[in-house]
Amino acid sequence: MIIGLTGTIGSGKSTVSARLAKLGALVLDADTISREAVKKGADGLNKIAEVFGKEVIDANGELDRKALAGIVFSDESKRLILNGIIHPQVLKALKERTHGEKALNPDRMIVWDVPLLIEVGWVEYVDSVWLVTAPEQTRINRIMARDGCTIKQAQSRICAQMSEEEKARFSNEIIDNGGSLEQLYQRVDALYSEYSNMQSL
Ligand code: ADP
DSSP states (O other), X not given: OEEEEEEOTTSSHHHHHHHHHHHTOEEEEHHHHHHXXXXXXXXXXXXXXXXXXXXXXXXXXXBOHHHHHHHHTTOHHHHHXXXXXXXXXXXXXXXXXXXXXXXXXXXXXXXXXXXXXXTTTGGGGSXXXXXXXXXXXXXXXXXXHHHOOOHHHHHHHHHTSOOHHHHHTTOSEEEEOSSOHHHHHHHHHHHHHHHHTSOOO
């Protein structure tokens, strides 16, 4: 059973994925995988250098994130080109690791922790989409407390993403995290039990 776990920033998605890992699921984190895809010597980094030039590689042969951000944040077409390099590599790694785990532990729940699961169209590769939600003010407060940023910064990070309402239309389960951690864990534990007993597609 492959679960696609997603949520807008500050909703509590990472808290849910940590809980699922503790319960026994294998969590595959797209952010971690995408960092691996651009580390020194990786295919992804080589392609980025081919397309964006040597100025995005620092003196140690590593990705100069600041230089790359400067290029893609001011030019939407370049951001799409960058996504076109990184996203297929992340998807390939997710599929390979899923395949490998299924061969070893066919009944283990596998969680794809992907912040932009719906936006990138990977819903079709998972058996069930779980969306973590929380009221906007709660998300803003959590982002400010976690990252030490201003209210304006927290709001702009939320605004940059697809709305929760829209994401909900693509989701099979909504995990409401507007309450306490204890309530969240109760809901996640119940979903884990329910889905652990189901056959995957
Ligand atoms: P996301 O991965 O969706 O951005 P996190 O899981 O990192 O969100 O949660 C944001 C912050 O809010 C973290 O510091 C986390 O510990 C805290 N948090 C998450 N859920 C709750 C909750 N139900 N009650 C209190 N704090 C929470």
